[in-house]
Amino acid sequence: MDYEILELGNVVLQNGATIRNGRLAYKTFGTLNAAKDNVIVYPTWYSGQHTDNEWLVGEGRALDPARQFIIIPKMLGNGLSSSPSNTPEPCNGPRFPKVTAYDNVRVQHRLVTEKFGIERIRLVTGWSMGGLQTFHWGAMYPSMVERIAPFCGSAKCSRHNFVFLEGVKAALTADAAFAGGWYKTKPETGLRAMARVYAGWGFSQAFYREQLDIKAMGYSSLEDFLVSFWEGLFLPRDANNLLAMLWTWQNGDISANELYGGDLKKALNAITAKAYVMPGITDLYFPPEDSEFEVANMPNASFVPIRSIWGHFAGGPGLNPEDVAFIDGKLKELLAS
Amino acid sequence: MDYEILELGNVVLQNGATIRNGRLAYKTFGTLNAAKDNVIVYPTWYSGQHTDNEWLVGEGRALDPARQFIIIPKMLGNGLSSSPSNTPEPCNGPRFPKVTAYDNVRVQHRLVTEKFGIERIRLVTGWSMGGLQTFHWGAMYPSMVERIAPFCGSAKCSRHNFVFLEGVKAALTADAAFAGGWYKTKPETGLRAMARVYAGWGFSQAFYREQLDIKAMGYSSLEDFLVSFWEGLFLPRDANNLLAMLWTWQNGDISANELYGGDLKKALNAITAKAYVMPGITDLYFPPEDSEFEVANMPNASFVPIRSIWGHFAGGPGLNPEDVAFIDGKLKELLAS
Secondary structure, eight states, X not given: OOSEEEEEEEEEOTTSOEEEEEXXXXXXXSOOOTTOOOEEEOOOOTTOOGGGTGGGBSTTSSBOTTTOEEEEEOOTTSSSSSOTTTSOTTSOGGGSOOOOHHHHHHHHHHIIIIITOOOOBXXXXXXXXXXXXXXXXXXXXXXXBOEEEEESOOSBOOHHHHHHHHHHHHHHHTSGGGGGGTOXXXXXXXXXXXXXXXXXXXXXXXXXXXXXXHHTTOOSSHHHIIIIIIIHHHTTSOHHHHHHHHHHHXXXXXXXXXXXXXXXXXXXXXXXXXXXXXXXXTOSSSOHHHHHHHHHTSTTEEEOOBOOSSGGGGSSSXXXXXXXXXXXXXXXXXXHO | OOSEEEXXXXXXXXXXXXXXXXXXXXXXXXXXXXXXXXXXXXXXXXXXXXXXXXXXXXXXXXXXXXXXXXXXEOOTTSSSXXXXXXXXXXXXXXXXXXXXXXXXXXXXXXXXXXITOXXXXXXXXXXTHHHHHHHHHHHHOTTTBOEEEEESOOSBOOHHHHHHHHHHHHHHHTSGGGGGGXXXXXXXXXXXXXXXXXXXXXXXXHHHHTTHHHHTTOOSSHHHIIIIIIIHHHTTSOXXXXXXXXXXXXXXXXXXXXXXTTOHHHHHHTOOSEEEEBOBTTOSSSOHXXXXXHHHTSTTEEEOOBOOXXXXXXXXXXXXXXXXXXXXXXXXXXXXX
């Protein structure tokens, strides 16, 4: 096992349900220094595991284990932290409770403080749903977080983003083998349908126009890309886990809690961390206009667009070297400030 | 019955299959004048019937039955023209042959010439797949077509558009009740899933951000919009018909025929008609960049963007009065030139 587990005991969630004997999986890189001031928190994305985050970590990078102590906490529902697939009866499968990004960050905060005794975080950063969690860190623990850099993510799931995810969910659950979540064997047709729906959203029109699936990623045809990349991405995942995280995504909102009572502007305004908000300019689910709204309502934020035609995948997981170099460079700039 | 039928006899298609006793449904408005020079052809869109085209026809409009003779030919596969749902065994249902836009326009040409003896067409126009057919008219019968105005459509299905449609198809066919097309009762789960996938594509991020589903269209909530508009749009349709037209769409290409041998630039260059190519600037499946490419390769075309946040539905079917006024105004301008 190449990661650690923090035993959480009973975790009472925002919606009132409890995860019993909860566990938070995480991985660290580097060493926490004596001053405990070299901490970077880097949450995972939808369906991603820690290994899917490692492309941004390495020698000479902003996230350099030789200098930083990097913590990758894995989202609840991702199959390694408490999830539908690894929770015993009766709260398993489709009965796994609804978990918010707020719930996720609260247990991540326990990891950071209780396990490591950390009081200050230099940077929280993440891609996509990792960006959602990054915004939550900034809004929930403003006095603790010095910098945030959400890339290709948002502080609140937009209505259009919600609708796109409704389509993904409908495709997966249209498969009768899904059986309301009580499948005994993998609902393969649904997982493949979900992947095919996702394919149009993940990369931009320009990406497909320029045939980067073939010319940059090396697939032999568009159909090969749809099967080998997209279906290959979702088939190994558990359907209930995917739906649990999808619910987390659809209900992501930094203001939907007792701190801000649903007032998004108030929540954004409370993020005092120095922030680089980094949308991909061709991202179809987190369009840059949403980031502009966020930046306009944050006291210490800069709008830092990723000028790429890789759509949502400008932000990860390390597919395009130019985008990786841009993001890494901006993280270095932010860390140096 | 509020439309007419042209009996086509045996129609041999591009791919070699034959539609036997084929029929082309159509509706006309206005009167063909003695000079036969007041003809407008206005093909239907994906899943649309003639009634879904009528929003652009009326007194005082560019398409005014008092002055123009307007022919609305219905696409093969739409349920009124020869389709999977109305063709007798053995070529019914999923065995209905693959029909291209080229095949469609060839039989429409028979309607125009054989039935009405028309030699010149003032204007061909259409939304979406109607735009695809409009481009085909311009490329297949350049000496016959004086003007074209495709709106929110393209001359060739782009790779990204193809992928979006793969997702729609996967959602519909993930329903086991679809049974490879041999369903005895409507595959309702699949049709609803397809509708929900479509919902994110049809309207833009900005449309949803501004809550125009509620504020302009009058739905009571986002979920009400997804059910009452989107699921309501697809549930009455026959699944095999939808898939037949989807194939037509995915394989749409004005150059994929003996005239142009797959050379898209050559085909675009052959469209001598005066053309207004009218993309919606927030259309997620026909982005304006594709239209710019088309215009750049056409000898007599103008790029006329519809500056709307209604996404693909800027072009139809008459949902937003401002967009309708804009399109109608541009058609008047084009007809007057």
